[in-house]
Amino acid sequence: MAGVTGRLVRGWCPRAVRSSLQVPAQLHMSKTAMGASQKDFESAMNQVKLLEKDPGNEVKLKLYALYKQATEGPCSTPKPGVFDLINKAKWDAWNALGNLPKETARQNYVDLVSGLSSSSDSSSQVKPEADREQAGYETLVMTSEDGITKIMLNRPTKMNALTTQMYQEIMLALEAASKDDSTITVLTGNGSYFSSGNDLTNFTHISPDEIEEKARRGAILLRDFVGCFIDFPKPLVAAVNGPAVGISVTILRLFDLVYASDRATFHTPFSHLGQTPEGCSSYTFPKLMGPGKAAEMLIFGKKLTAAEACAQGLVTEVFPDSTFQKEVWTRLKAYSKLPRNALRISKQMIRNHEKEKLHATNAEESRILQERWLSDECMNAIMNFLSRKAKM
Numbered sequence: 001m002a003g004v005t006g007r008l009v010r011g012w013c014p015r016a017v018r019s020s021l022q023v024p025a026q027l028h029m030s031k032t033a034m035g036a037s038q039k040d041f042e043s044a045m046n047q048v049k050l051l052e053k054d055p056g057n058e059v060k061l062k063l064y065a066l067y068k069q070a071t072e073g074p075c076s077t078p079k080p081g082v083f084d085l086i087n088k089a090k091w092d093a094w095n096a097l098g099n100l101p102k103e104t105a106r107q108n109y110v111d112l113v114s115g116l117s118s119s120s121d122s123s124s125q126v127k128p129e130a131d132r133e134q135a136g137y138e139t140l141v142m143t144s145e146d147g148i149t150k151i152m153l154n155r156p157t158k159m160n161a162l163t164t165q166m167y168q169e170i171m172l173a174l175e176a177a178s179k180d181d182s183t184i185t186v187l188t189g190n191g192s193y194f195s196s197g198n199d200l201t202n203f204t205h206i207s208p209d210e211i212e213e214k215a216r217r218g219a220i221l222l223r224d225f226v227g228c229f230i231d232f233p234k235p236l237v238a239a240v241n242g243p244a245v246g247i248s249v250t251i252l253r254l255f256d257l258v259y260a261s262d263r264a265t266f267h268t269p270f271s272h273l274g275q276t277p278e279g280c281s282s283y284t285f286p287k288l289m290g291p292g293k294a295a296e297m298l299i300f301g302k303k304l305t306a307a308e309a310c311a312q313g314l315v316t317e318v319f320p321d322s323t324f325q326k327e328v329w330t331r332l333k334a335y336s337k338l339p340r341n342a343l344r345i346s347k348q349m350i351r352n353h354e355k356e357k358l359h360a361t362n363a364e365e366s367r368i369l370q371e372r373w374l375s376d377e378c379m380n381a382i383m384n385f386l387s388r389k390a391k392m
């Protein structure tokens, strides 16, 4: 790829994208949840032309792939020859999207452009939170080594709070990891937190007439995001390097292994936020720890230590923080040498027993949250957080 990049800068984009490189208005958060309209999509194509900075070849390839997927569906053209480097890189990027639905591709395209636009709006900021050079992700660092693909949440200064863009990028990263030749996929966080859950600013900058549409899109995004974890085909490991809040706790039950630092805590303050459980936790947590313990966490927002979460079965094993990285990666490297297909098939056998139930729970939780997000209780709690009157 290294030799290809210089030329890609000039020759990467399809005509429709290239011809769109001018447009007016900025795309803000309110346009970024799931379910982008054709108008949003066209706006985003135009927005690309306004970018002041070259976003780099990886991002351009991603834009190209999403554009093709959104307009033509899954890649079905013959693979270019090995010496046709540029077209092969483009074909690979498109093909990597597999069967991603057109609507999701369209939304991902809109969100990606929105992220690029807002980061170029704030070009006075010295450094983006993520390493843009790695695989084109802005909010994640994705690496693959020793049969392990690592997806690292990379907004350490915001405690890895999950923005709309981040949900989209995690979905893309999982899609790529499901197809790469690694044996195990690991999700972890950069910095002191695993993740502080949903970024509460996702709910801001919305004009009153957009609120309902925003909530509808948010619910679709949530459903698709959690759905990716339910359906993920390979062994999936969470390396919980520090505290976890909200959705970063609930989805843990959808992982095959959860290794935690003894510094980690597990907190689901849904009621405090006027919200309700997601990540299938309304089903998985009572099943795992019994209804009483689940109620303490999900209804009353009790925060668990790593040892308590381990005792409840939410965490597989706790490691001292000082040796967490070393011990976890040594363990995972050994596991990654096991026969890949056997691991994959065993994981799927276990998951298949309850896949349907998980999807049904996910759909119902997303529907209920869509209503909750419109409630005064929820709005007030978020405003309180943002004005720093109240913190969990």
Ligand SMILES: CCCCC/C=C/CC(=O)SCCNC(=O)CCNC(=O)[C@H](O)C(C)(C)COP(=O)(O)OP(=O)(O)OC[C@H]1O[C@@H](n2cnc3c(N)ncnc32)[C@H](O)[C@@H]1OP(=O)(O)O
Residues within 6 Å of the ligand: 157, 158, 159, 161, 162, 167, 196, 197, 198, 199, 200, 201, 202, 218, 219, 221, 222, 245, 246, 247, 248, 269, 270, 273, 275, 278, 385, 391, 392
């Ligand atoms: C739409 C799609 C799907 C939605 C799915 C729904 C999911 C539900 C949930 O996930 S509910 C959980 C939501 N999360 C929270 O309520 C956590 C809120 N954050 C906190 O309570 C605290 O920030 C903390 C306890 C995580 C850390 O406190 P601490 O004092 O150590 O640090 P700061 O508060 O100063 O944080 C540093 C900066 O990071 C920003 N930040 C942290 N978490 C979030 C967040 N979740 N959303 C938005 N911003 C967050 C914080 O504002 C600070 O930013 P600043 O430096 O600019 O002030």
